Amino acid sequence: VRETFHGGLRQLGIDLTSMCHHAAGAIRAATEALLTADLAAAEQVLAEDAGLDALRDRCEEQAHVLLALQAPVARDLRTVLAAVYCADKIERMGDLAAHIADTARFAYPGHVVPESLTSVIADLGSVTSAMADRLGELVSDHGPAGHAELDHTDETVDELHAQILTAVTRASWEHGAAVAARLALVSRFYERFGDQAVSVAKRLDFIVTGEVQSPSQA
Amino acid sequence: VRETFHGGLRQLGIDLTSMCHHAAGAIRAATEALLTADLAAAEQVLAEDAGLDALRDRCEEQAHVLLALQAPVARDLRTVLAAVYCADKIERMGDLAAHIADTARFAYPGHVVPESLTSVIADLGSVTSAMADRLGELVSDHGPAGHAELDHTDETVDELHAQILTAVTRASWEHGAAVAARLALVSRFYERFGDQAVSVAKRLDFIVTGEVQSPSQA
Numbered sequence: 487v488r489e490t491f492h493g494g495l496r497q498l499g500i501d502l503t504s505m506c507h508h509a510a511g512a513i514r515a516a517t518e519a520l521l522t523a524d525l526a527a528a529e530q531v532l533a534e535d536a537g538l539d540a541l542r543d544r545c546e547e548q549a550h551v552l553l554a555l556q557a558p559v560a561r562d563l564r565t566v567l568a569a570v571y572c573a574d575k576i577e578r579m580g581d582l583a584a585h586i587a588d589t590a591r592f593a594y595p596g597h598v599v600p601e602s603l604t605s606v607i608a609d610l611g612s613v614t615s616a617m618a619d620r621l622g623e624l625v626s627d628h629g630p631a632g633h634a635e636l637d638h639t640d641e642t643v644d645e646l647h648a649q650i651l652t653a654v655t656r657a658s659w660e661h662g663a664a665v666a667a668r669l670a671l672v673s674r675f676y677e678r679f680g681d682q683a684v685s686v687a688k689r690l691d692f693i694v695t696g697e698v699q700s701p702s703q704a
Numbered sequence: 705v706r707e708t709f710h711g712g713l714r715q716l717g718i719d720l721t722s723m724c725h726h727a728a729g730a731i732r733a734a735t736e737a738l739l740t741a742d743l744a745a746a747e748q749v750l751a752e753d754a755g756l757d758a759l760r761d762r763c764e765e766q767a768h769v770l771l772a773l774q775a776p777v778a779r780d781l782r783t784v785l786a787a788v789y790c791a792d793k794i795e796r797m798g799d800l801a802a803h804i805a806d807t808a809r810f811a812y813p814g815h816v817v818p819e820s821l822t823s824v825i826a827d828l829g830s831v832t833s834a835m836a837d838r839l840g841e842l843v844s845d846h847g848p849a850g851h852a853e854l855d856h857t858d859e860t861v862d863e864l865h866a867q868i869l870t871a872v873t874r875a876s877w878e879h880g881a882a883v884a885a886r887l888a889l890v891s892r893f894y895e896r897f898g899d900q901a902v903s904v905a906k907r908l909d910f911i912v913t914g915e916v917q918s919p920s921q922a
Binding site: 549550553554557559560563564567570571574651654655656659661662663664665666667668669670671674 | 767768771772775777778781782785788789792869872873874877879880881882883884885886887888889892
């Protein structure tokens with residue numbers, strides 16, 4: 487029975503890792519679509535989001551089966567509950583990437599991001615996709631310091647998000663209210679993507695230590 | 705043992721109901737603070753958000769204890785897992801109300817909402833707070849049709865959100881880019897609050913029927 491239980495947990499870990507890399511790829515592709523006004527790329531991100539939903543559902547079902555048949559306790563129970571929590575958050579990361587792709591699609595053939603902010607958006611895309619890829623590694627490695635690490639990286643995301651908000655709300659902004667509103671929302675999607683990655687890393691630490699750690703108020 | 709289990713479930717239900725009404729009160733007060741530029745009211749919403757976080761933690765701990773000690777299966781297991789899921793979403797509803805209050809605090813003594821949009825924001829506040837209150841009733845009543853009902857109400861939230869986005873992005877918008885960006889974000893907070901309420905209602909239906917129902921793609 488233990489064999490089966492740990493086989494089930496291993497499958498959960500494989501699915502979660504795969505979800506992380508899927509989310510990383512989605513936000514990388516969505517950023518590219520946004521910056522180059524690439525309609526086909528945007529539509530592909532939107533179409534592929536269903537794959538992440540399906541993996542989330544599979545994780546939940548798998549967790550349900552493990553709980554019902556094996557009645558785990560202590561660390562095993564924490565691990566199964568954490569897997570359900572993490573699958574939900576990573577699926578949400580995919581949704582946020584899809585929102586970014588949808589913004590590109592909606593604006594097509596127009597460009598959403600003015601020249602002066604393309605490097606900030608490119609940085610948001612590369613930092614957040616790196617966070618999701620790192621999360622995939624943390625799921626496989628069971629390292630205990632992932633939360634502190636991703637929380638630190640997330641400060642960069644917050645700074646980039648603040649740069650966008652400052653730019654669109656300063657008096658000298660010259661691209662109009664519609665572009666300002668759209669960019670504020672897009673930037674917020676990246677910021678939330680980073681937040682979810684941090685909350686997943688926090689929960690992974692919790693499996694290892696049994697304690698919720700708070701390096702900051704994330 | 706069953707006695708204890710159902711006592712534990714009952715306490716979970718009481719806490720979730722309380723969380724719903726707390727979230728309803730928070731978004732109602734945040735809306736009032738936003739519309740009247742009331743700093744003290746905004747700060748109170750922000751201070752009270754910790755209460756919702758504490759209730760969420762208590763629900764999770766309670767669920768953990770029930771799973772570890774009672775090893776429930778079938779509907780009982782679904783119910784405990786649903787309680788964890790719902791507590792997380794309702795806590796998030798509180799965060800969104802706090803974001804709205806924070807927007808009012810940040811703008812103080814200025815007003816965030818131009819005269820022409822106060823009625824739309826007031827409607828967003830009243831519809832979303834009514835959704836959270838209704839969710840509290842649904843948690844107590846265990847009725848099976850909550851998802852369809854809240855999904856329908858949420859269409860009104862989506863329409864109001866679209867009205868705000870249309871207003872701030874139209875060529876005749878006369879309040880500048882900074883106000884447009886801020887309103888787009890605020891309106892998004894209401895929209896997300898409604899989405900979370902729908903996802904909680906969907907999960908409540910799942911407890912009753914054992915099947916995820918999809919009246920729409922919520």
